[in-house]
Each structure stands twice: as structure tokens, then as C-alpha cells.
Amino acid sequence: MSGAAETVKVISILGNDYSIKAPAVEAQAIVDAAELLKATLADTKRKYPTLVGDKLLVLTAMNLCSRQLELQRDHAAALLRYQAQVEATVEAVARTLERD
Structure with missing residues (x-):
């Protein structure tokens, strides 16, 4: 181990608990990611109320991945x-310096 303190965060997604072990400095990122996923799941569920379980999770993951790809393209263009x-x-600046 690298000596960095590790922590275990338990998050609940769609009624299932997941224990995630990560360096302590990343603990808040794990919580934030879980909250984003939960919010996006809720949004997807509002749009597609008949989706449940894996189908809901996969569509939500696809939406998040689509947003990520869009952000990457925007970042590259910027x-x-x-x-x-x-x-x-x-x-x-080079032209200005050449004149002097």
C-alpha cells in the first residue's frame, strides 16, 4: 500500500448497498458521485416511469456517458x-519585438 489512509463508503443505489474502498482524500468524491447518480436516476425515472432495475440503471449510465462525451468534445474544442x-x-508579440 502507498501509505495513504483508506476509507470505505457505503452507498445505496436502487435499494442495494455498495461498499466502496478508496483513499480518504477521495471520500467526498465518492459521495458526490453517488448523489449525482441518484439524482440522474430519479430524473430518468420521471421521464420513463415504467423502467426499473437494470434497464433504468443502464439508461441512466448511458445518459451520463453521453454528457461526459459532450463535455469532452466541448473541452477539446475550447x-x-x-x-x-x-x-x-x-x-x-514577436512581430512587435521585431520592429523595435
Whole structure:
């Protein structure tokens, strides 16, 4: 073990308890992730009231994954824009310095 203190968090999803062991510094992230999952499950259940169990969980997971992919695409596009802006700024500074 790396020496980092570990903790076990018990979360309940769809009536089942899950014990998750992780470094203590990640304990709040586990709780936050569980709360996000529960909220997204509830939202999916409102939209599709007939879904239960695995089908509800899979559709919710697919929705979360879809959001994650969208965020990754948005992040990549933003990064390209920022890189272009930095390059343009560097070129402008270089041209200004060449004139002096």
C-alpha cells in the first residue's frame, strides 16, 4: 500500500448497498458521485416511469456517458480555440519585438 489512509463508503443505489474502498482524500468524491447518480436516476425515472432495475440503471449510465462525451468534445474544442489565441498573441508579440 502507498501509505495513504483508506476509507470505505457505503452507498445505496436502487435499494442495494455498495461498499466502496478508496483513499480518504477521495471520500467526498465518492459521495458526490453517488448523489449525482441518484439524482440522474430519479430524473430518468420521471421521464420513463415504467423502467426499473437494470434497464433504468443502464439508461441512466448511458445518459451520463453521453454528457461526459459532450463535455469532452466541448473541452477539446475550447482547448483548440485557446491554443489558437495563444499562438496569435505570441506571433503579435514577436512581430512587435521585431520592429523595435
